[in-house]
Each structure stands twice: as C-alpha cells, then as structure tokens.
Amino acid sequence: MAEISEVVFVDGVRTPFGRAGEKGMYWNTRADDLVVKAILGLLERNPNVPHDRIDEVAVAATTQQGDQGLTLGRTAALLAGLPKSVPGFAIDRMCAGAMTSVTTLGSGIGFGAYDIVIAGGVEHMGRHPMGFDADPNPRFLSEKIVGAEALNMGSTAERIHDRFPALTKERSDRYALRSQQKVAAAYAANKIQPDLIPVAIKSEAGWGLATRDEAPRPETTMEGLANLRTPFRPHGRVTAGNSSGLNDGATASLLASGAVAKELGLTAKMRMVSFAFAGVEPEIMGIGPVPSTEKALKKAGLSITDIGLFELNEAFAVQVLSFLDHFGIDDDDPRVNEYGGAIALGHPLASSGVRLMNQLARQFAEHPEVRYGLTAMCVGLGQGGTVIWENPNYDRKAKKSR
C-alpha cells in the first residue's frame, strides 16, 4: 500500500518573463528551450537531488502545439538530460497550468506514488497566441452553453465591472499602479532576481542574456493609465494598463515528500495544506478564485482570517479586487502580493502558477509570524484554483511580537 505523505515545496525558479511578439526578447527562443533552461537551473540550485530519483515531470502549456506540444514533460526531461528512466507528461488548465502541475504531482506525493517531482509550465504567447487554431464546438453558441464573450478574457473582465459597480475603473487603475510600484520596489530590494534563471537569447544583432522581466513599466502613472484605450468595449474599464499582458516564460518547481526531503537534506520552503479548483460562469471567469478559495479553506479547516499572505495572479486588476471585496480585504492590504504581480511582471498563462509559489515561498522565509498563505488564480472558461500552504518557518513567538 502506498502511504500518505506530507507534500513540500522545495524550490521554484522561472525564466525572466518576456513580452510576446516579434519585438519581445524570446521571439527567437523556443518554448521547450525556455522550460528546459528553467528545469536545468532548478536542478543546478539543488545539487542534492539525485536525478534518477525524480519520479515525474509535469509541464503545463495552454496551446500545446509545435515547440510547445509533444508531451512536454517527457520531451523537456529528455532535453534537459535527465535519465531516460524519468517519465513525464503535459498538462493543460489554461492559466492554472503550472498550478495544476503542482497540485497533480503533489497529490501523487501525498498518495505515496512519488518521492520527488518537477512541476512547471511554459507559455510562449508570441509563438502560440491563446486559442490559436482552436476549434470550439458550435454547440457552445447554438445551445448558449457559454456566451459569445466567454472566450475573450478582456470581455469577461468587463463583466466583473458590470456585476460589481463598486469596482470602478479608478480602483482598477490604482491597483495596477501599485502593482508596478511594488514590482519596482521588489526588484530594487533584490526579491525577484534570486529565483530567475538567465536565458541566452538570439537576436538579429547577436546573442544577449535575459536576466530581468521585460514587461514591468515602473514609470506608470495614474494619468497615463487613465488615458489608455479600452479595447474590449467603447468607454469600458479594462485597459492594457490594468491587465496582465501577453508574455513568454517558463517556470519549474521541485516538490518532494517530507520524508524524502529530509533524507536528501532538502529544505522545505512550503508545506502543501490543501487545494481546490472550482467552476464559475465562463462569461465572468475572473471571480473563479472566490469559490476555489472557499473550497480550499474548508478542506483545510481554516478561515480566511488564518491566511497571512496572499499571492493572487493579476490577470486583471478588477478580478483581484472582486476577490478582495468578497473576503473583506482592503485594496492595499500589505498581505496581498507583496512583490507586485502579473500586471507588472507578466502572465505567460500556463507558467504563472509556480511564479506565485516562488514569491510566496520567499515571503514565508521573511515572515516567520505567518503560518498560512495561499496562491490563487482565475482560469479561462470560468474556473478558479487555490492552493493553501503552511510556512515551515512559522514561529509562534514571532507572531506575538508583531
């Protein structure tokens, strides 16, 4: 019989995120190379991991075609030079791809089927725009299973503004501005860089090295944001400034059972407590993290007040704000996205889940007074995903002293 195991997040890394498209830094870099470099960087940081002990490699991607297709987890393992005995597979849950890699393999560890795994994701939106070549079943529309706007993420964000009039454009813009400012501050304090794996990038003008995210705009102002176009509706509220952009990037994380982590001398940065995914109306997909978080809290036997740190994916500012309003959290609560989020850093769809975890793990180390944190994100076609983590550095006394 397999035995129930504790699941720990040992380490996580990512490539710098690039802007998608011809002018982006990864235009000449393959998606599979991005995730392979992330995996190599992860393994180099964790030399105690015997490669032949890795039981699974799961790599998520939304648009699984071309250099992003072909059973990515397996091909990435082979390309990274892992022993041929190491298996792998591909995962797709759109934006929550990497998160699903982590929960799926984490479940395997919990069940006792795996000892050590690599879970990650990649999205090269420059080469593979979301939904490219997709062939949605005509029944979706003929039977009104989803509204026509459900497949356009910007339109679903506008629908959140419709539903919650208290969520104004001004609040969204202000939230977005703070995200840019927090990212700039985190960079200045060297909070982001330690988990970035540099990537050599080919251009027409020679080789370069990507060492920083390409998307942040630290020069952002409220005035600037106010004047941006609203591409999804005339006189709408959702702009490029208060949304995440189109990006390229890859992430990889190392999970292990508590016992094997101890055996190999690996440090647990986080302990998995519970996770949940939940569905909502596809036309308003951005509120997905609300029910998924409620579900995950319930399974963990916790309440929202037990959560000391939040890493929420900022697909759209309004979508994060709807979550905060629901749980009665201030727009500028310091527990939320301390280093900023996807509005500034970028959101290469299926890779983002692990980025949230990297940042939460670093914050755990800096906040021993916090016992629990959560990572959550909305997912296209109306879903949300939440993982609740426990801080191994938690110190009761530290909490009291705060």
Place this chain on the structure above:
Amino acid sequence: MTNYADIDFTDLLEFSADEVVTHSYVRDIPLASGKTLALLTLDNGRDHTRPSTLGPVTLLEYGTALDALAARAAAGEIHAVAVTGKPFILAAGADLSKVGGVSSRDLAKKMAQLGHYQLSKLGTVGVPSFTFINGLALGGGVEIGLNGDYRTVDSGIAAAALPEVFLGIIPGWGGAYLLPNLIGIENALKVVVENPLKNNRTLKGQDVFDLGMADAIFGSANFLEDSLNWADGVLTGRITVKRANEPGKVERLVKWDAAIGIARKMLEGRIGTVARSPYVALDLLKAAKSGTAEEGFEREDEALADLVAGDQFRASIYAFNLVQKRAKRPAGAPDKALAKKVTKVGVIGAGLMASQFALLFVRRLRVPVIITDLDQARVDKGLDYIRGEIATLLSNGRISPDESNRLNALISGTTDKADFADADWVIEAVFEELGVKQDVFADIEQYISDTAVLATNTSSLSVEAISSKLAHPERVVGFHFFNPVAVMPLVEVVNTPLTDEATLSTAMVTAAALRKNAVITRDTPGFVVNRILAKLLGEAMHAVDTGTPFEVVNTALDPFGLPMSSFELLELVGLKVGAHVLDTHHAAFPDRFFESENLHRLAEHGKIFERDGKGKIKGFDKTAVKIVSGGTTPMTGDELLRRVEDGLADEIHRMLDDDVVHAAEDIDLCMILGAGWPFQMGGVTPYLDRVGASERVFGDTFHHPRIAGVA
C-alpha cells in the same frame, strides 16, 4: 617586426568585395557579479547550412568591433569581452573561395597578415577575453579563440579542427605558434599535422577540452548561460583556470625537438616528402618552441604566402571541392524519382568479397539480404563471416544488441535460388570470368522478377557482354566496389548501352544509401581507376622487364607523392590479380598497355619485397630480382617518370574523348576516392597539366586555366 597597422590592405578588400560577410554584433551582458561582458556574435545571417566564414571584409569588421571594445575597456565600461557564433557554428575558417582565388603571392601574404592583425586584437583588448566555442570551429574559427585568453567549448559541437594541412596550407592566423604553446608540442602535432592527414579527422567537444584547447566544457542545453557564468567566475576569482598541458621548461628543453623529429620520420615513412604543407607545419611548430608571438606570426605570414601561392594548395582546393560537392551531385545521374525501391537484396557468391557486400548492404539498407553459393558449406562459411563481423561490431559498441539482433535476423543463406524470387537487387561477386558471370545471371533470371536489378561487381569484363544472355539486359548495371569494401568510398557505376534509366537511377540511389560516392562510367575496359592504375603498373613492369632495376622503378614516381609505390600497390592488390588486370588491358588496348610475363612469374613466386617479421620492407626479394633479370635496355628514373606522365596524359585524354566519364573532374574524383591519390596532385589531371605532360602529349591542358599556383 611587421607593423600590421602600416600595411595597406585596400587591394585585398577590393578583391573580396563580393564576400559573404560574417558580421560582428556586440551586445552587453550583465553578469551576476554586476560586471559587464561585451559579447560579440559572429553571424553571416544565413542558416547553419552556410557556416560563417572569415574573409577580408569580415576580418576588418571584426577588428573594428574589437577596436571599439578596447576603447570601452580602457574607459572602464566593460570588464570582459567574449566571442561566440550563430547557432551551431562558431566559424568555419577562412573563406576558401577567397583564399583559393588570390592572384599573387603578395595578396596571399596580405591575407595572412590581415588575419593576424585582426584576430590578435582579441588578446590585446585590455580586459580578459573569452571565446565560447558554441559550434563548428575550423581553422580560423579555432584561431579566433587561440588569440584570446580563455575558451569554453560546447560538448555537442559538430567538429573543431585545424584542417589546413589537409588542404595544403598551414594554420597561419596564429595557430602554428599559439597552439603548441597552449597544449604542448605532442598535442599540437596531433591537431595540426596528424589529424588532417588521417582523412581530415576532426575533434569533438570533449577532445577540445581534454587536449587543453578549452578551459571548460558545458552541455549544449545551457552552453551560453553556463559559459557566461563561468567567465564571471574567472573575472571575480571564484574560478582559477589550470592548464595541465601547457608546456613547461622541461618540455621545451627535452621533448619539443624530439617530438618534431619523430613526427618528421613518421611522415616521411607514411606520405613521402612531396606534399609540402605537413613539413612547413613541422618547421613552424618546431620554431614555436621559443621567441615571441610576433616572430611566430611573421613566420606564419611567409609560410602561408608561399603555400597559398603554390601549386599544391590550388590542386588541394580543387580536390576538396570535388569530394565535397561533385561527389555529392554525381554528373549524369538520372532523376532519383526513377529509382526502384530496394526491399530485399540477393548476393550471388559467399566468398570474402560477396560476404563483405552482404554485410555492407544489410548494415546500410537494413533490408533482408540473402546469400547463395554452389553448396551449403560455402554458404555457411559466408554466413559465419558475416555474423562474426556483426558480433565484432556489437562487442566494439559500434551497434546495440537490438541492432545486432535486427541485422542477424535480416541475413540468411540458401542454396535454392528460388529464395531470390522477391529480391529486387541482386549483385554477383563470383569468379572474374565472362562465361561464369553470364551463366550465373542467366540462371538467376529464371527466378527473379523482370524488373529486379542485376548488378555486377566486375572490375575488368564488359558489363554488356555479361548481360548478353539475358531476357532483360536493360536491368543490368556495373557496380564496382574497391577493396576494402567497408572503407573505400568509391563505387564505379557502369552504364551499358542497354541499361535503362530506372536501373541506373536505382544504382545511384543505392550507392548513396550505402554511403558511397558513385561515379557513372561507360562500359569500357577497366572503367576509370583500374585503367589508370593498369597504365601506370604496366609501365612500371615494362621498365623492369626491359632491365630497369626494381630500386629505380620503385622510386621513379616519387614526385607524384602517391600513398604507396608501384610494387607495394601490386603486392597489396595481389600479384595474381595485378597480372590479370595487365593482361585484360593489354588485350583491350594492345598498342598502349603492357602485359608482363615476369609479373606472372613473380605471382607464382609470391612476393617482390623482402620483409621483416612485422611486415616492414627490408629490400627486394632476391629470387624476385633473379626472376626479372635479363632486360638489356634500362631506363633512368627520370625517363620512366616522363613515360608514365605522358602515358597517363594520353590515356586520360583518350578516355575523355571516348566519354568514359564526362569530365576530367570525374577522373580525378575516381582516383582520389578509389585509389587514394593525393589532394596535392588534384587527383591526377591538375598534376599532368602543371608538369607539362598534357602539353607534350596533346598540345593543350585538361583545365583552362590550369589549376596551378601564382607568382
């Protein structure tokens, strides 16, 4: 000392105005330590099928980029400089189309000087310099790195080499001086002289590292990132570079000259002294023991100018292009689409030659191969040989156990010709006699389909005559291998007047699948290689028969620089076979080819040379000398040399008039690939042109202009 900055290179740059320029792109790389490395990428803007090369315009741009970096280094803006290449390629060396076309020694020398001038700037840029050998690095590509401080290499590079000596020149952009001073004289001899002469052997990434040509080696997946991180470590002192092979005092005092001496002796024994470049390379490597780099570079300038302007380099480039290009697109080959599919091969005969065919076909085509012979014992012997060879491949690790099982399952033997029924390619290797071969084909034709190809390995019989008793002679083609079958790269594909296009195409496609270079010849006696060798050997035996001593004959053709002397060649192919070849050619062309009774008697006796226990030649066998004695009109070596040169010019001229092959280039290709004739001769016709034989015999030259050096 030469002050390269004072030289006017204008004429060289004008000469190279149409060069495919490899550009030097520079981008600043922020290193983890906070330092800045300026990374220079060499990229000609083409894909990997057109490797970046280094012509004069490229060199100038590269040097100008390094000048700018030196200024930035002086200003403290950058802390290191590194050079790397486009994906899969660092640089494939000098642009040979340019070097091969220089019109004077002066221009050749400037080519050497410009290379030294620009490449050496990497070492004097003012901050530590690195070369990240990310892919193919040949000649000047390797020398780019040698001129800098540190090197890393990708473990997956296609090849690295200093192949200059293979082409009749020397590493002349610093390689001959810098390499031995980096990796020691013995290693340098291996890279500069030994490998080029071993059929241009190249180095893999691991070899480059092991020899000490690179200070670090990284896998391909993260090569550039790892190299940059390593460079950062060197800059910050985190990494200390150790060079175990760097020559010390003792090596210079004791080993250096001795190693050169040993190499020289080995070379003289192996290839003779005709080819110039290996010996020039030895001289340069020897002189690299002491003195400054500037002095070394000056020596290289002179040596390179001499060789580039000389005959042998031109002939070598010509030969190189034949082997690289013409061999891959054979003249007169029909459309590949006409080729019939070969899904099963039948081999008639189970002797040594036939068994070698069977092994080659099964390994390369991976289709069922069936062999047959007169009785089961012979078939079994052939099968034993083939399975033994497969077992050897397995034990050497050349093939996997799965592959071994696959090959063994594909090989079978039979004495029932009906088992050939579904073969679509049948090749015979039976006794070299017309009647036997005719009967063998006529017999097998009863069993096989009307369209199955019948290939004969005859070396001297008429292929048309062999097919004359068949109902379907249009499916017969000559397919003449050279011994040893697995090694020699040539197949002469003999096209008879009856052979149809589909059959010819099948033969060409099959040859390519066997990884052989095929040349199409007409069905004339000896085809190409044997006819030319028969001419040469016939003249040699004739000289002996008429009283010229063995010693004189054996050295008379030394100026050719052939891989072996006439009598060594005769012993290698077998004296009986040799006598038979001379007889056949004499029968076909009695007025031009000699037969030799003496050779038959020597064959009876069994040897010409006296050899020691290890097979090394000690002299001529006394009985052999006695056998051939009695001639009364001896020739001098010079007379014989002239006779052979003129005889070859005449015979090759006739072969071209008779359209045995379409062009002199095909003759040369055959001699290079089928007989190992040297690049410095250009095969044979460039040599005959340059020694005046063509003019003497037919009042013209084979090539217009002649393939020869410039003043």
